[in-house]
Amino acid sequence: MVRFRSFSLTAFLLTLFAANISAQQKKPLRFTDAHTLTITGKAWDSEPFYHRLDTARYAALSGTLKRLATHSAGLAISFKTNSSTISAKWQTSPKRPSDNMTGIAYEGLDLYILQDARWQYAGVARPSTHDISETTIVENMADGEKTCLLFLPTYDEILCLEIGIDAEASIVPNTNPFRKNILIYGSSIVQGASASRPGLAYPAKLSRQTGYHFINMGFSGNAKMETAVADMIAPLPMDAFILDCVPNPSAEEVLERTANMVNTIRRYHPNVPIIAIQSVAREKGNFDQHIARRIKLKDQYFRQEIEKLQKDDDNLYLIEAEGLLGDDQEGTADGIHPNDLGFERMLQKIRPTILEIFAKYGI
C-alpha cells in the first residue's frame, strides 16, 4: 500500500517532468511500468520488486545491510519489444554518486540486446542531476523484435521505473534468460564498484558471458560474514555459492567467521559447490606496507580456514588472488575497486575455473 501510494506521487512528478521536456521528444512514446515485466538477478521472487531482498524478513540484519539490500545491483528488467526507440523514466534516492564511480553505474541504467546469440551493448540511460531522470537509451533501431535486458543501478534504489517505446510498438515480459542460480556474496567489488556501467559489474558480466543466473549479493563495505548474513544467505535456493568476501572483514574476523559461513551454507546445501576467492583488493598495498601486510594476513587466514574445511568437504574450492588484476597495477579506480580493465582480467582468471567446477557438477 505504502509502495503504491509512493509510486502514484512519483508518477505524478514524472508526468510534470515529462510535460516539461516533451517539446524535445522526436515522436510520442508510450510508457510501461517495469513492474509488469520480468525482473532477473533476484535470489527469489520477493517484494519489494526492485530490492534485492525483502529485508523485513531478516530481523537480525543490521540497518546498513538492510539499506544496501535496497540497491538494485545485478537486477535487470527482461522484456521483448519491436520498438525502434527505447527510453526510460526512473526515480532513485537523493544520494549522489561516490567519487570512485560514474553516475551511470551508480544510479543509471544499461541496456543489452540479444544479437547473434550474444548480449550486445545497446545504450545507457544517463541520470540527470535530479532524482527523477528521463532519457532515450537507444533510437533508430532496425525493424523486428528485440530481446532486451535492462540492468538497474548498482548503488542506488529504484523507486519507480517506466520504459518508453514507440506509441504503436508492443512490449512484453520475457522469461529470465539465465539458467540455474549462483549466489555471489561479497563487498563493494561484487556490488559493482568501480565498473563504469551497471551491466559491467562482474556478476552481470558473468551472467551475460556464461548464461548462468548469477545473483549479486555484494554489500559495499559490509561483507563481513556476520552470522545474520550467513543465516540469511544459506537457505536460499542456490545451485552454487561464490564467496568473494575477504576485502571487508578484519584479519581476526576472517579467522573467526569463515568456518561459520561455510558450515551454515552446508547445513542447507550439503553438496553444492562453494567457491571461495581470495582478496582482489590489493593495489592500495603496493607501496603502503601496513595495508600490504594486512591484505596478506587476511588472505593467509582465509586460505588456512578454507584448507581446514576442505579436509572434510570435497565440494569447497579456493581461487587464489595471484594475478586477479594483472601485473601492471592499472586495474583499479582507486587502489581497491577494480575498474573495467581489472574486472575483465579477474573474469579471465576466475571464469574458466568456475565453468570447470560447474561442469563437474552438471550445473
Place this chain on the structure above:
Amino acid sequence: MVRFRSFSLTAFLLTLFAANISAQQKKPLRFTDAHTLTITGKAWDSEPFYHRLDTARYAALSGTLKRLATHSAGLAISFKTNSSTISAKWQTSPKRPSDNMTGIAYEGLDLYILQDARWQYAGVARPSTHDISETTIVENMADGEKTCLLFLPTYDEILCLEIGIDAEASIVPNTNPFRKNILIYGSSIVQGASASRPGLAYPAKLSRQTGYHFINMGFSGNAKMETAVADMIAPLPMDAFILDCVPNPSAEEVLERTANMVNTIRRYHPNVPIIAIQSVAREKGNFDQHIARRIKLKDQYFRQEIEKLQKDDDNLYLIEAEGLLGDDQEGTADGIHPNDLGFERMLQKIRPTILEIFAKYGI
C-alpha cells in the same frame, strides 16, 4: 599578479580547512607549493602553471576552447621525496563531475612511483564534495628516495596545489622523466573520458608505458579541426603529431577541414610523422543505424582526405578504427567514451604502430 593574489586567498582558505581537520592527522606534515616543483605534459613552458596553454596568446580561439585549455588533463608534477607519506591539498573549480566519469578522474589526483624501472600506481587523492580537498595519497612507505609523478585532474582546473610530506623529509623537483614531444590532438577521449583515474587517460598511459612525452591536447566535444586550433597547434615544438579528431566534427567538417589541419602542421614541420586515427567512438552505433551511418561516413571521409594527402606526403600515416575497442562492445562507459578496458585495448592496437613509426624516424 592576479594569479598570486588569488593563490594567497586560496592558501588562506586551505589553512582554515587544514586547521579543521588537523585533529585527524596522524603526524604533522609539511606542505610544499607544487609551483616550486616540475610540471610535465605541457607543450611548452607557459603560464599559468596549471593550464595546458596560455590561451591569452591565442585571440582567435573560442571561449569554450580557452576554458577547456585550463583543464589540467595530462599534466603531472614531477618530484623526488624520501617521505613515508605523500598527501595533497588542492582546489579546483566549483564544477561537479559529469555522469560518465568518476570524481577521481574528473577532479582528483593520481600518484605513480618509479619502481623496477616502471611507473607503479601508488595512490589517488579522492576529491571531497567541496572545491577544496585534503587527503593522504599514500602512507607507511618504506625508507628511501621515491621518484614521483602526480597526475592532475583531467576535467577540472587546478587553482592551487600543495604536496604534504613527513615534517622531517625532503622534497625536490625532478626533471621531466619523458623524452621528445608528441602532441595528441583530439576530443574528450584524448582528454580522458572515461578513464577511472587521471593517469589512465590514454596519453598519460602511453607516456608511462613508452617513456615518450605525450602532450594531451584533448578538447572535450570541441576537437573540430578549426583553423584557430590548427594555427595554435602547428607551430608548437613537436617531434610528432597524433590526430585523433574524428569524433567531434560533422562529416562535412571532416571533409572540409582535414587537409587544412595537416597542411598547417606541415608548414611548420615539413618532415615529422603525423599519425591520423579513425574514430574510436562507435559502440553507440551498435543498434542506432543513424549514428552507425554517421560514424562510418566520417571515418570514410577522414580516410579519403588522408589518402589524398598521402600522395604527396610520405610522413603521414593512418590507423584504422577496426578493433580499437575489441569486439565485445564492453569497452566504453556510455557507448562513446572508452572505459579503462577500452583504452587498454586501444593502446594494444595503436602503441606498436606508433613505436614502429617513431623508430623509423629515430625519435
